[in-house]
Structure formats: structure tokens, C-alpha cells
Amino acid sequence: MELMIYVPVVMAVIGLLFMYVKRAWVLKQDAGDGKMKEISDYIYEGALAFLKAEYRLLTFFVIGASILLAGISFIVPTTHILIVVAFIFGAIFSALAGNMVMKIATKTNVRTTQAARTSLPQALKVSFGGGTVMGLGVAGLAVLGLTAFFIFFYHYFMGGAWTTTEQMTIVLETLAGFSLGAESIALFARVGGGIYTKAADVGADLVGKVEAGIPEDDPRNPATIADNVGDNVGDVAGMGADLFGSYVATVLAAMVLGNYVIKDMGGSINDAFGGIGPILLPMAIAGFGILFSIIGTMLVKISSDDAKEKQVQGALNIGNWVSIILTLVSCYFLVDFMLPEVMTMEFYGEGAKEISSMRVFYATIVGLVVGGVISSVTEYYTGLGTKPVLAIVQKSSTGAGTNVIAGLATGMISTFPTVLLFAAAIWASYAFAGFYGVALAASAMMATTAMQLAIDAFGPISDNAGGIAEMSELPKEVRTRTDILDSVGNTTAATGKGFAIASAALTSLALFAAYVTFTGIDGINIFKAPVLAMLFVGGMIPVVFSALAMNSVGKAAMDMVYEVRRQFKEIPGIMEGTGKPEYGKCVEISTKAALREMMLPGILTIGFPIAIVILGKLVYGDNNQLIAEMLGGYMAGVTVSGVLWAVFQNNAGGAWDNAKKSFEAGVEINGVMTFKGSDAHKAAVTGDTVGDPFKDTSGPSMNILIKLTCLIGLVIAPILGGHTEPVSTIKEEVKKEIQVTVNSQNDQLASAIIITTKTVNGKTFTETQTISGTLQEIEKKANEINGNK
């Protein structure tokens, strides 16, 4: 079964092939008539223009970071120059994934509109088909890239056969470059896309809806194309890059910890997988997850054109649960098959324990359960008609102020069950199988990423399809059909965000554990003041990052507002529909603003860990142990605070959004049915405006912030001494002194005092021994002791 190493690659290729077939099917669908096609082409070109500009800018970043990494690889003996290659490929793969999902999304939009002209089942088939292509594309590329590079490095550094955990560490450290590349691009894609989409959205709304009084998605609004482009570059390309990064990081972290499992078991194990079963396992789970996602996506269908949200949601749920349950079953067999029956595992502070490998399976159950429960929790706090959302609706009757307070409070309270769930998951999966268990819980949760992304992505597709229907002035029933899909999509978007943050939290912890093991420190002690100080600093970063992202949206939106106002004023006949708005200008402005504004948060994320190491080096010089602990404290601070702020912002934003939406069907406030256009609705719109950057810009960025921070730590780890200079080295120095005295009464008899001074790590032990015998005997013994035989 040594060929097991190739199985994930095969699965990934199968996934990509299936994606290719599905893609061909989607593209074969009717793309509609003139006006629809025209608008769709505008969106496609706008989105592509943004990605091109973004990638052009990021090329400089990749070159700069590569030079830095190359520098590190020259200084640190265990960091190989190949990390630069891995980094560049990680970046390219991530960009590829983002580019691919964006292209298919913009192509699917218009085809969904066209399909919605015939029936709802057909519209779902097309939009979910597009989602499936995106899901499989991202997951397939992630597994393919990671496993292919692993196989390459495994052969390059170890000749394709197990040598030592130290050698494997070099393999995995080099592989970390791939993950770092992917996650770096994801950060910029998420932040840039998030700023773009909200700037265009807010800009279009403020001038179009509020000032000019024209409806949403009205073709007379110059920002309307930019708004639709935003949906694609933010929700779609950003999310694709995000999940791509998560997938890679999760599997990588599990592999690193798998290597340490082998170390704990004596440095090598005998199994049918070339002795690397624990390292291959997460890749295998990821590979099979692609297959089960394919099966799951096939089950998503509805038959009746009269179906409502409930039926559509039901169809999605069936597909989702089938893929999750299949993954669970496969985890059982894979764990049983690939891991030694009994494993020795080092539990920090409790020593080595013998555990059954089945406990690793239990850890994967924890991961799948968390993935399921978190969706329900998110749904409870943000879903239409739930108690918290209805409470926000009620509070809208007393104005925007009370609506905003209620929304903030809902987001804040939602951290309670979420964090308790995470804490329990960390604790339980650790109790089952150490940090390897935590990492595998995350891996199992992420295994069905393809399915998750498909479910997530069909929402924005339907949203856009509705927009195209509106702009092309199609019959009302088309919009009604896309609205049903859009409404379900809003729920799946919220639960998808819960899933993303859960996976990011577990992944970060696994990366954090990998970091501690990489650096070889014996834990992170927050009772050391510099470590505690860095915990504070780390906790602050997500808050400031979020603020920067929110402010960026504000600034970019202002640019858009001025441009739309200018066009309304300067283009004759624009309001009458005779003058043509300059859509391109607005797209350009959004692009420029998003790229400009994504820099500062990006620099903050990447710069701080590096600054801490430099500061630590300046103050503590060679005390790498302490510097590593400081960086670890920082990572912990970012993770804890980042998870909190992600949950808070995502759920507050989701709750406000649906509180506003509640008015569309009408809600009862103090016994009176209240609808769109009422004062309460206006208050709810204000809440939604606040929630928009929360849920679409700063909130989702938190995932990448915490993962990227932990990844940077992992790449820096070797600089901080780490395993190159293990702290457990025992420096032993032995000095012997022999004093021989001849017996005064019998000169043939002598005695000798042997004073042995042993210095171990600076501590001195002295031992005195006296021997006696004949002079010859003494001399012989003394020579023996001195090593001269």
C-alpha cells in the first residue's frame, strides 16, 4: 500500500475531471438574448479586470516575499530554498482557484437567469451546477497542489522513503511555503474583494436608491455593474481563495503533527504506507472528501416548479448530510486502515500515553459534529424568523439606534454558544488524540469543502441572476424564482461563514501546535511578562484590522458616490434611459480603491509577527526560546480575539440583514403589520448598512488573518532556533582527578581518591570515590579510568 501516497492525487484529478465535465455542461446552457448577454459581459469583463489588476499588484508582493524567504533560507540551515518555489506555486494556485471560480460564476449567472425563465428546478440545476464546478475546482486544486508538492519534496529530500522525523520536518517546512503562498493571496483577495463589493454596493445604494430614488439593479445607475462585479470578486473569488487556503493549511497542519506522532513513537513506525501513515491520513481524508462531495452534489435537485425555500433548502441539506456521513464512515475505515492500532502519544505535561488509534477517529467525529452544530447555531442567530432576528425587528420600531444596539448585542451574545462549542471541541479532540486529534477534527470538517463551497456559491450566483433579470427587464416570475434561490443562498451564506470560522479556528490551533513543536519550546507560558504583553498585542490586531477594513469600505464608497453623482449630473438623458452611463468608470474606481485600501490591513497582518521577532532579537538577543514564546503568545492572542470578532461581526451582520429582509413579507410589531417603507423598515436598513462591512468585509477576513498569522509563525519557527538547536541538549562535561597515596604501613598498598566533577547544563555534580589495592592495581585502574587502556 505504499501507493497510498498517490491516492489523493488521483482523487483530486477525478474531482477536476468531473468539474471539467460539469463546466462544459454549464457553459453549454443557453446564455440568453442580447440585453442579458450584454450585461453579463460587462460583469464578466469588470470582474476579470479587477482580478487582473489585483494579480498584477500581488506579483510585486510575491516577488518581495520570495526574496525575503530566500534570504531566510540562506540564513537558516533547515529552511531550504525550495520553500520559495512552493510559495510561488501556492500563490499561483490560489490565484488560479480564485480566477477559475470567478469566471465560472459570471458565466453561470446569466445562464441561471435564462434557466429561471423556464422553471425553478432548472434554475437550481444551473446555479448549483456552477457552484459544484467552483467547489470541485477549489478542492481539486488544493489537494492536487499540496499532495503533488509533498510527493516531490518527499522524494527530493528523503528519496521517497522514511528516514527521520528531522528530515520529514524539512519536507513539511518547505511544504509550508505552499500554504503560505496560498493564504497570502487569499488575504488580499478576501480583503480587496470585500472592500470592492461593499464600496460598490454602498455607493450604488446611497446615490441610486437614496438620492436618485431608482430601484436596486436599475441599469440607469452607473454603479450597478460594479455592484454586480463586487458580488463576484468578493463573495465568489474571495471565498474561493479563502477556502482554498483553509483546505491547504488544515491538511498541512495535520501532516506536521502526524510527523510528531511518529517522533513520539520512537522516530519511525512500521506500517504498510512506508512508515508515514499518520502523515498520509489527512491527505487521504481530503482526497476521499472530494469523491463524497461529488456524490453529495448529485443529490441536490428538486422536481416541482412550485417548490419554495423549504424544498430547496431540503435538497441542499440532503446532499450535504450524505457527503458528511460518507466522510464520517470513510474516516473510520481510513483511521483503522492507516494508523497503527496502538499509538504512543506525548500529552503535554502528562507524559507519553498509549492510545488506541480509534481515538483519532473519535476526534474526527468531534470535527464533523462541530461543523454541523456551528451551522445550526449560526442559523439560530441569523436566520429569518428566529427569535434573535425577530427581537431586532421589534427594536426597529423605536428607531435606528435601538435596532443597531440589538444587532450588536445579538452578534456579541452569539459568541457564547460558539466559543463554548469551540472550547469543548478543542478540549475533546485533544483529550482523544492530542493536537493531532485537533488537526484531524479540522481535516474531517474540511473534507467536504467542495460540497460546502457549492452550497455557498450558488447564493451569489442566484443573487446576480436576479440582478441580471432586473436589469434586462425580464418578466416578474423570473425574478421570483431567482429570489427563492437567493433567499436560501442567504441562509447558506451565513451558515457557510460559521463553517469557515470553525475550520479556521481549529486549523489555527493545529498550526499553533505545529509551531510549538517546530520551535521545540516547551510550551507558551503567559506568566512571562513579555509573552503576556504579546498576548495583549495579538488580541488587539483583529480589532484594528476590522476597523481598517471598515474604514476602507467607507472611503472607497465615498469615491464611488462622487463618481455616480458626477455621471448623473454630466451625462445628458441618463435618468431617462436615453444616455448611457459609463459603467467602466465605476468599475475602475472600485478596483483602484479596493487595491489601495487592501494594502494597510495586509501589511499589518504580515508585518507584526516579523516586527515581534525583530524586537525580540534586539532585546533578548539569542534567547530564542523566549522570542518563540512571545510570538506564540501573539499568535494565541490573534486567534482567540480573531475568532471572537469573526463570530461577532458575521452574526451581527447576518442578523441585521435578515431583520431588514423580514419587512419584505411584513412583520408584526406591537400588534401592527409593518412592511417595507415604514419607519421601522428604514431603521432596519440602517442596521443592515452597518452590518454590510461586518459580514462581507471585516468579518470573513478574520479567518484568513488568524490562519495567515499562524502560518507566518510556522515559517519563522526555524529562525527561532527550533529543532536546529534543540533546547533539550544536555551539555555534559566530566573532569576527573585522581590522587594516589601510598599506604604508610605497606608501600605496596595504595589508595586513590577519584574526584569526578560532572557539569550538566551549567550545574556541577561532584563525586568522590576511593579505591585501594596494590600500587600496580591502582595504577592499572587509574589508567582505565582515564581511558588509557
Next chain:
Amino acid sequence: MELMIYVPVVMAVIGLLFMYVKRAWVLKQDAGDGKMKEISDYIYEGALAFLKAEYRLLTFFVIGASILLAGISFIVPTTHILIVVAFIFGAIFSALAGNMVMKIATKTNVRTTQAARTSLPQALKVSFGGGTVMGLGVAGLAVLGLTAFFIFFYHYFMGGAWTTTEQMTIVLETLAGFSLGAESIALFARVGGGIYTKAADVGADLVGKVEAGIPEDDPRNPATIADNVGDNVGDVAGMGADLFGSYVATVLAAMVLGNYVIKDMGGSINDAFGGIGPILLPMAIAGFGILFSIIGTMLVKISSDDAKEKQVQGALNIGNWVSIILTLVSCYFLVDFMLPEVMTMEFYGEGAKEISSMRVFYATIVGLVVGGVISSVTEYYTGLGTKPVLAIVQKSSTGAGTNVIAGLATGMISTFPTVLLFAAAIWASYAFAGFYGVALAASAMMATTAMQLAIDAFGPISDNAGGIAEMSELPKEVRTRTDILDSVGNTTAATGKGFAIASAALTSLALFAAYVTFTGIDGINIFKAPVLAMLFVGGMIPVVFSALAMNSVGKAAMDMVYEVRRQFKEIPGIMEGTGKPEYGKCVEISTKAALREMMLPGILTIGFPIAIVILGKLVYGDNNQLIAEMLGGYMAGVTVSGVLWAVFQNNAGGAWDNAKKSFEAGVEINGVMTFKGSDAHKAAVTGDTVGDPFKDTSGPSMNILIKLTCLIGLVIAPILGGHTEPVSTIKEEVKKEIQVTVNSQNDQLASAIIITTKTVNGKTFTETQTISGTLQEIEKKANEINGNK
């Protein structure tokens, strides 16, 4: 100089005497005529009614907590039953302090109004006089209570003379009961008062200003008295209890760490202060701080009736800086005088270091600098006319949504300099003198609490004075004068919050350090999964606490809205001023709602640490080390997250408030002067509504939440093994075996092999020694070795 122990008591008594004199002077001032007196009496009675109801409820809490503490003292040998006495007195003193400041505040309000009829200098003199009484009362009671109990316990447990650090630990642990009592009451006072004041405020505004269209403080509004009562029970009594608790906790933490300084120096030191100089030092600094505060308050005066905000602020600044500089100078002499010139201090992970005691002085400089800088930082983010506040004003032009986003972002960004400042302070003061340095930094900062509180308290007094002027329909210039004071008061309130959070942060860290030393664990390692899980849980608590507090305000405000609406409908002639509103009903509703709503946050704060210990015991049984680390992780999470959320909420709230106020004088938005009543102003009012619970309810509660959490940890510490079973005990067992052999060639000569087996803490060392000589000599030596001489 053994009498030094009594010096702080003397200082406290001087402070209280001075307070008494000042109080008599304030009360002697003219309290105005009929209408004014009537309103003032309503406020006085309403506030007193609330405090009475609150204290009645808290009596049950104190009894329950006392039983729990008594239970602990029976189980844990080192926890003495006297802790219950200390706890009850701590609670009583805190209630006394709250009661006292509240009474004097309500008495000063109306006298300030009356004084404002004559001149501004006189109004400042009266209002600041009231503030001085409050400041000295709180500080005097704090120092008196703490030092008196210390002296009592010192004599009770140690006979008034140094014995061992273990004995002193028992003294200080019992004293921790005093601090726990004070902080518990402070929590309820802060939260209950915060809910009361905002419920009444929002309720009065929503129905009075918005629905009925009558101005603020209009006597026709039934909630107007409740609103004014709220200012007193929230801003005044709540703040008084808060600072009382901080003061006690800070000094206590420094004393605990002082005891460990003595331990590090070999368990006893020789100094002129009975060998307890390092423990007395923080008390002495606090005592002298009272004197310098008195001097500072004397310097606060203005001479011209034409003075503006700037002159008033200038007068306050002079008094403040003089007291701070005098404290700094006194710190130099006290450190020089009371500490051994060279101290041995254990630095965690770096071993023992010899440091000059002057480094403790440097740490106090750090504290004073942080106190000063934090005020400037807070002022920058929240002050009238500053860049961030003007940016919020600009954003108001595009609606409430963008105003709210800008305010949130400002609060969030303000964590950046603040947290960096705290992190630097922790690091620096620790680097100077370990955690003792951190505690003394906090002590020095808190030394001028009396002055700080005087500056803080005169704001709400002036605010109330303005309200009374309005309600009594006094001439316009009276209100103008009180408005000047109120405006300055708003700034000092914001900077006071910055000061409070800075001191709470440092105090919590000192308590955290005391906790670690109490439990005897060797640090808190967040690489242990259960500890990390608790770090997450701890981080979540401040967020949920804030949400609960905010929701409580919403609920209580709704109760008020319904009552005011009822009165407007049912009382004939109320709007024409002929029918008399039932003020008492509104006061009662606020009181009930506040008391009902303060329970849940209180239970959350007190219950969680206890729940963690119980959970830990259930899972880990006797592994107290791990449970102690888990609780420590929780404490760190609460502290880090609590500081962040305190800064975020206080500064966002302050910034919104002043953004709204900016419209009163008019602001330029996009080149147009904009005033009150404009759409932009309405948007700013919405922001202020959101900010109100932020800055007056949930934000300020964070201080107490983090301090109380750390205090509960400290009181629980002995249960978790702690010093009752010190981990550093060396269990040494020595076995000796002597094998004597007679020389085969000469039976008078013999040799002996002495095998010494030493077992230290489970590790065995074997030593072999051979001696030779005549049989008699051997026998003699063998006997010697066996200890039989």
C-alpha cells in the same frame, strides 16, 4: 520606623477629616429657593431609594457569598474564617463609599445651580468642592479599611512581627476577602447603576423628546427625575464604588507581591520597618497620595466669570499635574527609604537577579506615565474637534449607518495605541522590577485616585446642576455657566474612563501574578489544550457580559417608555403643566428594572470561575496544577478581551457623544455649516444612542469584570493546592550501606565501601565511596557516617 505601618492610617484619617470640613462647607452653601429645592429633594430621595433597594438585595448576596466563603475556610486549612469578616466589611465599606458620594453629589447639584446664579468661579468652587469630598471620601475609606484590616490581621496571625512568608500569605489571603467584598459590591453598583441611568435617559428621551417633542429636563416629563437620579446612581455612586474597589485591589496585589519579594530574598529581610518594607510600600504610596490629592484639589480655581472651557480645564490640569508630580517625588523617597538598597528578585525563567531598589521607582514612573499618556490618547479619540470625532461628523452627512460605522471603527482603532501602551507598560515595569514592579506601577497610578475622582465627579454634578436650572426655569446665564462646566466634565469623564481602564488592566495583571504565586504553579502554559480552551472561554465572557448589559438597558428603557406613555395619556393637563407627573413611579420602575437586570451579568462573572474549578475537579480530580492553570488561562482571557472591549466601547461611545455635541456649535460638512436639527445631526443622535450603553453601562463594567475575575481567582487559589502543598518541596531520602572487608594480606587493615542512595523527588542518585585504614579507623568512620558518634 516600625510605626510606618500606622502612617497610611493617619493619612487616611487626615483625608477623611479634610473631607469632613469640605463637606460642611459645601452643605453650608445656599441650596436655592422653593422649586429648585423641591426638584433637588426628589432627586435625592429617588437616588437614596435606589441605593436602599440595591443594598437590601445585595444583603442576600453578601450572606450567600459569606456562607460559601465560610465553607471554603472550613475545607481549606490556609483560608481562615476571618476572610468572611473581611469580605463583609469590604462590602459594607464599598456600600458606604457609594452611599456617601451619592448623598454629597445630590446635595452639591442644587448648590452648584445656586452658585451658578452668581458666577462661574463660584459654581466651579462648589461643584469641584463636592467632587473633592467624594474623592477624599472614597480614597480615605479605601486606605483606612485596607490598612486597618492589615494591621489587625498582622497582629492576629503573626503577633505584629515578621515570622515567615507563609504566615504573611495567610494574612494577605484573609485581607483579599476585604477586596473581594468591595469589588463584588462595585460590580453590582456599576452594572445596576449603569442600567438605571441609561434606561431612564433613553426612556425619557424616546417619549419626551422624540414622541412628545418637549425639551430635555422638562419638568412635564415624568421620567426626568429618574433621568437625573440615574446620573447620580450611575456616574457617581457606580464610579465611586468602582474606584474604591480598584484602589483596594491594586494596593492588595502589590502587598501580595511584596511578600513574594521577601520570599525571594531568603524569607526575611532586615529593615527598619519590621522586615515588611516591600509590603508596606504600596500602602505608604497610597497614603501619601491622599495628602497630595488634597494639595492638588486646593489649586483648582478660576478667578474670572468670563472664563471658558479652556480656563476651567487648565485649572483642573494644574491641580492634577501637581498631585501627580508630588506623588512621583514621594515615590522616589519612599522607595529609597523603605526598600533594601539591593534586592534579589526571581524573574520567571531567568532565575534570581540582584536589582537596585531604584528600579522599583522606575516602575512607578512607568505607571504615572501610562496614566498621563492614556488620558491624552483617550482625549485624542473622543475629544471635541479632534480628527477622529470630526471624521464621524463628516460621515453623519450620509446617514446614521455611516455614522455608526465610523464610530465603531474609531473605537476599534483606538485599541491600537492603547494596547501597545499597556503592553509596553507591562513589559517595562516587569523588566524593571518583576511583577512587583507591575503592581507598583499600578499603585503609583492609583495614588492620586482622590484627585482623579474629584475631577471625574464634578462633571455629573454640573450636568445635574444644569438640569435643575432647566427644570426650575432659571435665567439662561445660569445654564450657560453650568454648560461650560458640563462640557469640561464630558472630557474629564472620558479621560477618567481611560485612567480607570489603565489601572484596572495593571491591577488585574498584578492580581494575576499574585494568583500564580499563590497557587504555586510554575506558570500558565497555553500549549495545554484545556488551558487554551479556557483562554477562549475567558475571552468570550466580556463580550457576552457587554451584550447582556446592553440588552438590559434596552429592556429597562422599554419599561420606562410604556410608563411615560401611560402617564402622558392618563394624567390630565400634564402637557400643559397643570397636571403633576408621577415622578416616583418612574423612579420605581427604573429601580426595579436595574435590580432585575443586574443579576445575570453578576452571576456570569462570579459563576464562571467557580464552574471552571468544579469542572476541572470533575475531569482531572486532584491534578490541581492543571486546574489552576485552566483558571489562570480563563483569567488571562477575561483580562485581555476585557481591556480590548472596555477601550473599544468607552472610546466609541465618547466619540459618538462628542460628534453629536459638535452640531451644537455648528460644524462644516462638505463646505456647508450644519447645526442641530439637520439630517446629519439626527444621524449623529442615532450614533449617540448606540454609544450611550457602550460608554455608560457595558464599557465601564469591564474594569470591574476583569478585576473581580482575578480576585475570585485569588480567593479560590488556596483550594487549588497552592502553597499548602508547595511544588518546590524537596523530598529527600538518603540510604547508606556500608560494606566492610578485611584486607586479606593484613587483617588489621580493612576497607569499606559506602553506598549512599539519595532519592530526591523520586529521582535516585547513588554514590559509592571506599575508605580504607585500620579496622578501628574504619569502624570509627562508619559510626560517624551513620551518625552515631
